[in-house]
Amino acid sequence: MAEVRYNHKEVEKKWRGNWQAKPINVNDGKKPKYYCLDMFPYPSGSGLHVGHWRGYVISDVWSRYKMLHGYYVIHPMGWDAFGLPAENYAIKTGVHPKISTADNVANIKRQIKEISAVYDWDMEVNTTDPEFYKWTQWIFVKMFKAGLAYEKEMPINWCPSCKTGLANEEVVNGCCERCHSEVTKKNLKQWMLKITAYADRLLDDLDKLDWPEKVKKMQTDWIGRSYGAEVDFKVEGTDKKITVYTTRPDTLYGATFMVLAPEHEMAKELATDETRKDVEDYIYRASTRSNIDRMQDKEKTGVFTGSYAINPLNGAKVPIWLSDYVLADYGTGAIMCVPAHDDRDFEFAKKFNLPIIQVIAKDGKEIENMTEAYTEASGTMINSGEWNGMESSVLKKEAPEMIEKMGFGKKTTNYKLRDWVFSRQRYWGEPIPIIHCPDCGCVPVPEDQLPLLLPEVEKYEPTGTGESPLAAIDEWVNTTCPCCGKPAKRETNTMPQWAGSSWYFLRYVDNKNSEELVSREKADKYLPVDMYIGGVEHAVLHLLYSRFYTKFLHDIGVIDFDEPFKKLFNQGMICKKPDDVEKYGTKAMKMSKSMGNVVSPDTLVNDYGCDSLRMYELFVGPPETDAEWDDRGIDGVRRFITRFWNLVHESAGKNVPETEECVKLRHRMVHDITERLENFSLNTVISGFMEYNNKFIELAKKQGGIDQVTMENMITLLAPFAPHVAEELWEVLGHDTSVFENNKWPDYDEASMQDNEIEIAVQLNGKTKSVIKVAADISKEDAVAAGKEALADKLTGSIIKEIYVPGKIVNIVAK
């Protein structure tokens, strides 16, 4: 038969056209839905590299796999387009962010289409579209009305380079998550979202989610729930009291001093005439130090206030100190210190020569010459009055209620999670829809007047003063109060980039609805997301915020579920060694333009084809692991495709009869590929294709080709991975419909996979000596006998044990 060479350009062009003319993923209203979502990208000017492809290929393979199981797959794409890069570009060039964003979207969309994923572009959303951010603002108004959005003046994280406030989650090692500048503190009036009101649900509901343990752990730690007690200490000689928070009320008898954060409201008044100067100096110094300085401290610092507190349990007089190792905004900003049982208190006590009293006996006795704190809540209480003899772990749990009953404290729960600083002093974001009225206070923009459009400006520069650039537009700022009609001013801060991305996944399924965020009918039918695929970098940012928003929208009745993403998959990064070894070293790093280690998919698609690149993206390594890119490897998958192409062309139309051997291989292939795919082991799916292809080629040589059903099965298995080639070969086999139409993922049965004769290893004392062929259903006795025969003269000495693992090994243990 005439040779038909594989030409990827022709094949891919043809099938892209066919799919456009007749879409393959259609909603007939009868199929069950499956929602497979990618984390939507920021449309940057530098375009896509092969690292971006990886996640999109994984999600597309999974989507097409689900299509072949009879699902209508919701697989949308959109743009997270507010944010600093577009704004910075505008500052530099004067081009309005709206223009540059539209250009970037067009360019990236063109590049994404090269992947040939089954995205439904009718569902596309863009966070900067007023019809979209109308609902971002609507959610804010609803939160305001529910008391979850509030204004507060407080020292917040401030990035001096981006000239904006930041959320806690956006500060990494004391630096700005975006630009890595050192973050300072700035006192600003801010809009806050009360995410802490959802702390318990955000924590407890993690159990419901099929997410990587790593991400769940990170969220758990970030929320940081702890149980303990607040205890009131009277200040000696006054009628004032200081409340401390502790998770170890069992050690109350061991409290030998107390430390307040320098920012504590009582810090100054505790000073005496002798200590006043030192105390005020210390408070001043602490106020000037950045987080980074504080973190880098090797040694503890502190100052004695001159005042004493009274331990409410035993009346002991304990000195009150100030130190910046106590955080002002956690707990009560004050702690009781038990140096014997806390590392930090121990270090402080040693440095300032404060007494150390042990109250828990480790292994039944006091530790002599203590060199470090004994921090475990395990052991018998000592030096603790009526608590002596109790078990520390039991007391730890019971003490909060005991203290509450004794009347000098209460049981409490604390969280590391803080409320979300939601104001940004920047231009390119959603305006916060609030009007400040001198009489009525903060009034939300009426819902029927949303969206509140972002006005056009001449200058985008952030002012750096804590005012947004919007504050300079008088005609926009000055308005009237929707409540009383008197002159009022608009809020000029904008929302953070996370605002739109916290709920966008709800909008895809009803993106043209002008009446509702999403209709309840469509939400019930198509949501939530079944599979969410993206990088791990959003573990506590986007993923935590989205869960918060979803819970809120659930509570106000917009949707019926309260977790957005049932299953989460984090793909690894694609890395490459930088070209400039002298500047960046020889270690492979995440692709970035500045490092000069970006590989563009464009030339690879041109030279090898979309199908080859798709498969190679998966073949580079386990999908959840980072992988180092090497262009040369793509030859391997391209060779596989060509060899399979040739095999099908050689066998097509020949009516090769099914043989026992071929059927066996076919069932094994379907089994292996299915199992590996279900386990998300996509790299071994590709190697499986190669391995079985080699076997079929060998077989075809022997028997003059491969039967129709085997070829059809393999093409169907291949279809999610290399859809163009699969379609073409499906047609070659005589089908006039798509491989995704009237077709389903093939089945296998275990019985058909079995061999009559199998190879087993024969071991002597656990070491393999030879391999023998035996009947698959051989008995232990016969297998052992065959094993002994194979070992023959090697088998000297007496036999201690005989082991037969069916289908695997015979092991003879001899002396």
Add this chain to the structure above:
RNA sequence: GCGGAUGUGGCGGAAUGGCAGACGCAGCAGACUCAAAAUCUGCCGGUGGUGACAUCGUGCGGGUUCAAGUCCCGCCAUCCGCACCA
């Protein structure tokens, strides 16, 4: 400091406690070719041996087991997360 992950040929990687190195890249040899490319065939962890074979080998040191890359204990290295949250 605390927590988590990872460590296997020249390289990417594969192995429900059961023949370590599947599959691929690179390399070597051969076939085809005037030649090259492409394609096809074979070899491809170390050491010893012409050879069948022997022996060592999954970061290091112990242990459990008939049998350990895999399980347990103790280290080392790299990466990631958190970092005075009382």
